[in-house]
Amino acid sequence: MINLHWVYALGGAMWAAFAVLSLRDRTNRHRFGNALLWALVAISFWFGDMIGDLGNGVLVLAVALLAGAKLIGRSESVSTTIEERAELSGRYGSKLFLPALIIPATAFIGTLLFTYTPLNGSGLFDPKSVTLVLLGGGVLIALAVCYIWLKPPVLAPLQEGRHLMDAIGWAALLPQMLAALGAVFAAAGVGNIVGGLAGSIIPSGSVFFAVVLYALGMVVFTMIMGNAFAAFPVMAAAIGIPILIRGAGANPAVIGAVGMLAGFCGTLMTPMAANFNIVPAALLDLKDQYGVIKAQLATAVPLLIVNILILYFAGYVWVH
Amino acid sequence: MTYLPLLGIALVVLGFALRFNPLLVVVVSAIATGLLSGMDFVKVLSAVGKGFNDNRSITVVFIVLPVIGLLERYGLQQRARTLIESMRGATAGRLLVAYLAFRQVFAALGLTSVAGHAQTVRPLVAPMAEAAAVKEHGKLDEATSEKVKALSSATDNVGAFFGEDIFVAVGSVLLIQGSMAGFGIALTPIELSLWAIPTAIAAFLIHGARLLWLDRALRHSRESGSPAEQGIPGSRLRGNDEQ
Numbered sequence: 243m244i245n246l247h248w249v250y251a252l253g254g255a256m257w258a259a260f261a262v263l264s265l266r267d268r269t270n271r272h273r274f275g276n277a278l279l280w281a282l283v284a285i286s287f288w289f290g291d292m293i294g295d296l297g298n299g300v301l302v303l304a305v306a307l308l309a310g311a312k313l314i315g316r317s318e319s320v321s322t323t324i325e326e327r328a329e330l331s332g333r334y335g336s337k338l339f340l341p342a343l344i345i346p347a348t349a350f351i352g353t354l355l356f357t358y359t360p361l362n363g364s365g366l367f368d369p370k371s372v373t374l375v376l377l378g379g380g381v382l383i384a385l386a387v388c389y390i391w392l393k394p395p396v397l398a399p400l401q402e403g404r405h406l407m408d409a410i411g412w413a414a415l416l417p418q419m420l421a422a423l424g425a426v427f428a429a430a431g432v433g434n435i436v437g438g439l440a441g442s443i444i445p446s447g448s449v450f451f452a453v454v455l456y457a458l459g460m461v462v463f464t465m466i467m468g469n470a471f472a473a474f475p476v477m478a479a480a481i482g483i484p485i486l487i488r489g490a491g492a493n494p495a496v497i498g499a500v501g502m503l504a505g506f507c508g509t510l511m512t513p514m515a516a517n518f519n520i521v522p523a524a525l526l527d528l529k530d531q532y533g534v535i536k537a538q539l540a541t542a543v544p545l546l547i548v549n550i551l552i553l554y555f556a557g558y559v560w561v562h
Numbered sequence: 563m564t565y566l567p568l569l570g571i572a573l574v575v576l577g578f579a580l581r582f583n584p585l586l587v588v589v590v591s592a593i594a595t596g597l598l599s600g601m602d603f604v605k606v607l608s609a610v611g612k613g614f615n616d617n618r619s620i621t622v623v624f625i626v627l628p629v630i631g632l633l634e635r636y637g638l639q640q641r642a643r644t645l646i647e648s649m650r651g652a653t654a655g656r657l658l659v660a661y662l663a664f665r666q667v668f669a670a671l672g673l674t675s676v677a678g679h680a681q682t683v684r685p686l687v688a689p690m691a692e693a694a695a696v697k698e699h700g701k702l703d704e705a706t707s708e709k710v711k712a713l714s715s716a717t718d719n720v721g722a723f724f725g726e727d728i729f730v731a732v733g734s735v736l737l738i739q740g741s742m743a744g745f746g747i748a749l750t751p752i753e754l755s756l757w758a759i760p761t762a763i764a765a766f767l768i769h770g771a772r773l774l775w776l777d778r779a780l781r782h783s784r785e786s787g788s789p790a791e792q793g794i795p796g797s798r799l800r801g802n803d804e805q
Contacts, residue, residue, distance in 0.1 A: 246619060253622045290615040298611025302589060310586030321635050331637025338641045342633055342685060345626055346676035374619060384629045392636055402631025412585050418620045419588045425613030426592040430567040430599035466571050471734060475741045483745050494747045498738040499757035506723045513578055522679040522715035526688055528708055537712035541720055541769045548764040
């Protein structure tokens with residue numbers, strides 16, 4: 243059965259290649275730092291399950307020190323120039339979109355086939371990770387098509403990929419690192435402490451005030467953890483269930499669904515949700531690393547107000 | 563109960579505010595939080611390592627980069643711009659509204675990962691939005707160009723977040739159901755999905771209105787600003803790699 247570990251092996255191979263190519267790249271002042279960083283990621287993807295929790299912890303520490311000591315830099319592009327790209331894009335035309343669309347199309351059609359046809363029972367893929375497995379498959383198909391059609395230099399995909407990877411740099415690992423922080427927060431009982439605090443400042447009587455505190459609690463805790471999933475069980479246990487559902491008789495489906503969506507408004511406003519807010523700023527070469535968050539504020543705040551109104555009216559007022 | 567582990571949160575906020583390297587801030591905060599809650603150093607470091615190793619699926623999506631990079635080498639971004647320039651009536655705002663709708667509908671069908679910042683925004687959506695903005699406004703100054711790119715990423719996030727909860731089998735819906743079940747409250751995923759729809763509509767209206775407002779601002783600044791200069795070809799075809 244093809245599972246996530248096959249995709250990890252593929253990723254490990256990519257990062258190992260990035261490490262070797264970085265080492266040979268004399269245009270990058272920090273080539274040893276980059277080579278070491280991508281080598282550590284390759285080790286994590288290939289051998290993460292063999293080196294034990296403590297081994298992974300040491301690896302994480304090494305990655306953080308490498309980034310903190312500013313030992314990671316950017317390579318100079320060895321690619322085509324802007325003028326050459328304009329000329330090439332004219333030559334190949336809109337067919338250039340096709341390989342780019344192979345990846346999402348593979349994931350889309352593959353997921354449909356695997357979920358709704360007899361393939362479902364075939365055991366070809368691990369059902370828990372179908373999409374990521376198909377993403378890996380899509381990448382390999384797209385690469386094969388590109389090699390046959392465009393006949394690039396053999397190492398071109400890896401060099402171009404490495405150049406993009408260097409542009410993202412350490413930020414590429416921040417989302418995964420934040421997930422590790424979330425695991426430690428959970429083990430240390432941070433959620434229960436925050437929930438207890440939020441529950442203790444609720445005055446009795448005002449359902450509207452309790453709704454506002456529930457929604458704002460979701461937002462603030464989501465902004466701290468970078469993830470509404472960590473906030474929801476805590477806020478539901480502290481306010482949503484005891485005060486709104488049990489105390490005021492609110493509709494549990496509304497309190498659950500819209501409470502989570504209030505948390506998503508917090509995700510739009512925090513650098514802790516790095517894969518949505520910080521990595522894209524690096525991918526698009528924005529000067530301001532908080533540029534994406536700033537562009538989202540004017541959507542997140544009005545939407546939070548709408549969510550509070552839905553919680554109050556659809557969840558409580560219209561139920562009574 | 564002790565409040566000491568909350569110092570870990572304070573460390574994160576302080577570290578981000580003082581602009582230390584975020585990776586270092588996060589690891590230091592994780593270790594501090596664990597130590598303050600009474601774990602010993604080896605136990606904390608093991609917990610961090612396990613958390614990191616268990617979440618490799620977050621980082622593995624970067625395997626698309628070689629394909630995207632290779633296609634950019636052959637002019638993918640330039641082609642995306644040319645396509646938009648040849649479309650009459652294509653404006654940055656309308657283009658992003660269309661992408662918002664596409665993203666919400668696909669996410670609602672459970673297809674969140676068919677698009678994303680690396681797969682679609684960098685190679686296609688952002689260059690197309692920029693090219694459309696140049697058509698409306700003339701050559702963009704740096705602040706405007708940054709704003710159009712940032713809004714392209716923002717549109718991807720808004721579309722994905724406020725579409726995915728309409729799909730019944732998504733993780734967050736199952737998490738809500740599970741959390742509620744723990745307190746003896748039985749909910750079906752379909753009830754939760756249906757209650758995600760009003761917010762999804764509100765997200766489309768609010769963010770969509772902002773995107774159309776961007777068109778207005780672009781046209782307005784063209785009329786009132788310096789003589790509208792058409793983007794010179796070199797600047798229109800600027801790749802993202804260029805600093």
